[in-house]
Amino acid sequence: MAKNIIVPSVKGTREFYPEEMARRNFIYEKAREASQSFGYQEWDAPFIETLELYAAKSGEELVKEQAFTFTDRGGSFVTLRPELTPSLARMIAKKQRQLVYPVRWWSFGPFWRYERPQKGRSREFFQWNIDMLGPVSPEADAELIAIAVKFMQLVGLDPKLARVYVNNRQLMDSEFDKLDIPTESRLMVSNLVDRRSKMKADAWAKYALEAGLSQNQLDGLIALLENKELWKEWDDLVRLFAALDALGVSEYVEFDPNIMRGLLYYTGTVFEAFDLTGGVRRAILGGGRYDNLLADVGGDPLSGVGFAMGDVVAGIVLEENGLLPEFDPSPAPVLVTVFAEEFMAESLLLSAELRESGIKVMSYPKADKIGKQFKFSNKMGMKIALVLGADEVENAQVAVKNLVSGEQVKVARADIPEKIKKMLAGE
RNA sequence: GUGGCUGUAGCUCAGCUGGCAGAGCACCUGUCUGUGGAACAGGAUGUCGCGGGUUCAAGCCCCGUCAGCCACCCCA
DSSP, rough: OOOOOOOOOOOOOOOOHHHHHHHHHHHHHHHHHHHHHOEEEEEOOOSEEHHHHHHSOOHHHHHHHHEEEEEESSOOOOEEOOOOOHHHHHHHHHHHHHOSEEEEEEEEEEEEEEOOOOOTBOOOEEEEEEEEESSSOHHHHHHHHHHHHHHHHTOOOTTTTEEEEEEEEHHHHHHHHHTTTGGGGHHHHHHHHHHHTTTHHHEEEEEEHTTTTTTHHHHHHHHHHTTGGGGOOOOOHHHHHHHHHTTGGGGGGOOOTTTOOSOOOOEEEEEEEEEESSSSEEEEEEEESSSSGGGGGGGOOOOOOEEEEEHHHHHHHHHTOSOOOOOSSSSSEEEEEOOOGHHHHHHHHHHHHHHHHHOOEEEEOOOOHHHHHHHHHHTTTEEEEEEHHHHHHHTEEEEEEEEETTTEEEEEGGOOOOOOOOHHTOO
């Protein structure tokens, strides 16, 4: 065996062997189907942006700690995009007067964050982003949630396996007002809420008191977070749930006052989808409503609603639930074998004819022992192998072997394309 | 960025208180000079992650480093 030392890949990057590529494409296809079924247009932005673009927008941590930044050969600070929203804001701003509203855009592409890699989190990942820009209405928010649900349905995640949890930041702010929690403490309280599910109740309570809450405020906060009926007191959420009901997705969606979301720019509805079956409750996707999207990139005020889904967690969830389609190694179901060197041209000619008639065909590239060629076709999961040996060539025939049933018949050379098509059609 | 666990054949892993580097699967060859999936027989395979140290002797002990995993942090 080779003793070569293989140059390692960059830490946290992903290598997509055909099987992993099939998984990524599966997620992409389902995201596209969900997006397009609601009329969204596909778009994309640069993978490299200036550091400046992110400095004003995204959460502090995201830029300072997690951005993949470097200096280019010209001395400019550039960043591998850690998220899409700032690029979206700029691109919208540049054509703000020309676009047709509501803008409905979706995208699927690579992102980079300089984090410590572990399961479900790498430094390089693919993300589905989808946004509606323009209208401010609970019904628009509901549409995005319905798209998330559509994706879940398309991949086979039913309400027993995964669910979308919804909250509203304005509602929470008004509740925090009632508890006399000052504005400057809101971020702290948000983090506190995010952390609650990960800590034991008494440890969390202690932590909250140390963070500056009074016992009264803590009691109020707990009561608030336990109140699953709170949405009924907030008009936007009442309308949101009515819309979700009309869209037929309400069994997938629940109100949950514990959903806060770290990103600063969310201003209204926020939501996250979780896998209910896994040991770790990790968010599959998350999003919400944001206002003043364009404020920092020089556009006029415009609000929107959207969400993002990473391929890493989504892939794990699908795998753990047995929802990934079986990997089919060969895109071509037919193999043309090469019986001997002297029949190579015959075999190539046959494979070319079959492709001409629209059939996906692989040619075996050399005259290996026929058994080896069959073994190859078997490992590649192919359906049909064709053999052109001395007997067949002499009689203008081709031996056609059904690799699934094991049956083999000889067919007149001229009838081969039709015969293969019928076999592949299941006849 | 902080703390912990792990790293041995292509893969999954065993390897005792330091004493000749192992198994299963996969692979190759043959049984089978016109046929895959099965069976049987045989065969090849290692910088024991990397670098240093201790020792007569290190896969095993010590230090460092890299990578993966887990928990924080954050989030997709």
